[in-house]
Amino acid sequence: MLREDFSDLPELQLWGFKPSDVNLGTVKNLEKVRLGQLSSWRYRSHVKTCLAASHTLSDVTLEEKEQFPNAFVTHADLECVDFRYLLCGLSSGGVAIYDTSSIKKGRTFSEVASVKGCRRGSHKYQVDCVQWYPADTGLFVTSSQDKKVKIWDPNHMKPVDQFSIDCHILHHHMSPVAFKHSLLSVAGDTGEVILCDLRSGSSTHHLQGHDGAVQVTQWSPRNQYILLSGGRDHTVRVWDVRAGHACLRALDMNNSPPESSRFKKKMKKIPEAHKSRVTSLCFTHDGSWLLSFSYDGDLKLWNTDTWKNMNIDYGETYTELKKNLRMAVSYYTYPNLVFIPCKSKIVVYEILSGKMVNVLKGHFSSVLGVVYNPLSMNLHSFGTDRSFITWIPKKLLVSDLSDEEEEEEETISTARKTSCSAKTKQQATQDAWSSDED
Known part of the structure; x- marks a missing residue:
C-alpha cells in the first residue's frame, strides 16, 4: 500500500x-x-x-566545451544500471559522457569524460551508434562508417579493442540478458549480420539472407539467443544464433499461414514486414511486444509469442531520413508508451491502443532519436539541427482527470460554494445585537 x-x-x-x-x-x-x-x-x-x-520542453542541455565547437550528438544511450550516465556519439568521430543527475548552474548536464574527434583512437567519421555494456558501465561500444567497431574503457576513455569489418557498419547491438555468450551483432550494408565475440576478439560467423543492406539489429530481452534484424528489403527476420539454419522466420505484415517447409527450402518470396525499408526496432521492457518502424512512417506492433502483426492503427507518422532512427518506450507504466521521431517532432502513442497522447515540438529539423530515463522520467532527444533537448514531465491539470473524477470534483466544488454562500447569507441576516437573555 x-x-x-x-x-x-x-x-x-x-x-x-x-x-x-x-x-x-x-x-x-x-x-x-x-x-x-x-x-x-x-x-x-x-x-x-x-x-x-x-513531457514539456525544459532549458536543461549538455555542457558545451570549447573543444567541440562544431560537433553535435548523432546517437546516444543511457546506461541501465543507475540510469545516470548518458553516452553520446558525436559528428566529429568523438564520444562524450554526461551525468544526467548533476545539473550545473548554467542549466547543463556536467560532462564526465570525452574524447575529441580526429584524436588518436577516435573514429574517422561520425559515430553512428553507441551502446553501454548492459551489465555495468565498465565498457561501451561505438561504430562508424569507417568500418570499425571500437570497445572502450570509460575510466581511461581509450579503446581497448576493435573489430575491423569488411563493409560499412549501419548499426550494432549487444544482448541485455546474455550470460552464456558475449556476442555483438553488427548490421552491414552487404546484407549480412556479423556476430563478433567480445571475449575472443574475433567475428564468429555471418548471418546471411537479407537482400540488400541490413539497417538495424536487436537482441530479444527474453531469450539471449534470439536476434532480430531489419533491412532495406522490407523484411524483419528472426534468428537463433545457435541453430545451423539460423533464420527461424520472417515477420509477415499480412499474417499469412506459416509455410515452414517452403521457407527452409529458400522460399521464392520472403514475407515482408513493411512496404519500405525498416529503420528501427524496439522491444518493450518485458519483451512481450516488438515495435518496428519503416521509412514510409509505418509503425507496427508484433506479439513476440506468436510473431503476429497486431494491426494497431497508430495514425500518420512521417520521417525524412533513410538512416536509422532511435525510438524509445516507457518502463513500468500502464499502459506503455512509445516515443517516435516524426520529422521535427516527437509523437507519443499508447502501445496497445494506438492512441496519440502527446506531440513534442522543439526541434527545427529532423529528430534522429530519443532516449527515455525510467528513473527521472525525463526524455532526451537529438536531431540534425545540432540541438540536444531535454523534456521533463509536468504536473497534471484538472482536464487530465477521468470523467468520473471531474464530475466528483465539480460536485464537491459546487457543494462548497453553496455551503459558503448559505453561510454568508446567514451571517448577513443575523441580528448581531440581539441577546438570548432578552
Whole structure:
C-alpha cells in the first residue's frame, strides 16, 4: 500500500506531489488503494504513465566545451544500471559522457569524460551508434562508417579493442540478458549480420539472407539467443544464433499461414514486414511486444509469442531520413508508451491502443532519436539541427482527470460554494445585537 508521503515513489517526491493534490486525481484513487479496490501497482503505473505522457520542453542541455565547437550528438544511450550516465556519439568521430543527475548552474548536464574527434583512437567519421555494456558501465561500444567497431574503457576513455569489418557498419547491438555468450551483432550494408565475440576478439560467423543492406539489429530481452534484424528489403527476420539454419522466420505484415517447409527450402518470396525499408526496432521492457518502424512512417506492433502483426492503427507518422532512427518506450507504466521521431517532432502513442497522447515540438529539423530515463522520467532527444533537448514531465491539470473524477470534483466544488454562500447569507441576516437573555 502507498504511504501518505509517497516515500516509496521517489519520482513523485522529486516533483513535490502530495496525496491531497486534487490536480493529480489522487483523492479518489488513494482511497481505493487503501480500501483494497485498486492495486497499488496499477495506481503507481497509472501515475507514471500520466507523467510520461505530459513531457514539456525544459532549458536543461549538455555542457558545451570549447573543444567541440562544431560537433553535435548523432546517437546516444543511457546506461541501465543507475540510469545516470548518458553516452553520446558525436559528428566529429568523438564520444562524450554526461551525468544526467548533476545539473550545473548554467542549466547543463556536467560532462564526465570525452574524447575529441580526429584524436588518436577516435573514429574517422561520425559515430553512428553507441551502446553501454548492459551489465555495468565498465565498457561501451561505438561504430562508424569507417568500418570499425571500437570497445572502450570509460575510466581511461581509450579503446581497448576493435573489430575491423569488411563493409560499412549501419548499426550494432549487444544482448541485455546474455550470460552464456558475449556476442555483438553488427548490421552491414552487404546484407549480412556479423556476430563478433567480445571475449575472443574475433567475428564468429555471418548471418546471411537479407537482400540488400541490413539497417538495424536487436537482441530479444527474453531469450539471449534470439536476434532480430531489419533491412532495406522490407523484411524483419528472426534468428537463433545457435541453430545451423539460423533464420527461424520472417515477420509477415499480412499474417499469412506459416509455410515452414517452403521457407527452409529458400522460399521464392520472403514475407515482408513493411512496404519500405525498416529503420528501427524496439522491444518493450518485458519483451512481450516488438515495435518496428519503416521509412514510409509505418509503425507496427508484433506479439513476440506468436510473431503476429497486431494491426494497431497508430495514425500518420512521417520521417525524412533513410538512416536509422532511435525510438524509445516507457518502463513500468500502464499502459506503455512509445516515443517516435516524426520529422521535427516527437509523437507519443499508447502501445496497445494506438492512441496519440502527446506531440513534442522543439526541434527545427529532423529528430534522429530519443532516449527515455525510467528513473527521472525525463526524455532526451537529438536531431540534425545540432540541438540536444531535454523534456521533463509536468504536473497534471484538472482536464487530465477521468470523467468520473471531474464530475466528483465539480460536485464537491459546487457543494462548497453553496455551503459558503448559505453561510454568508446567514451571517448577513443575523441580528448581531440581539441577546438570548432578552
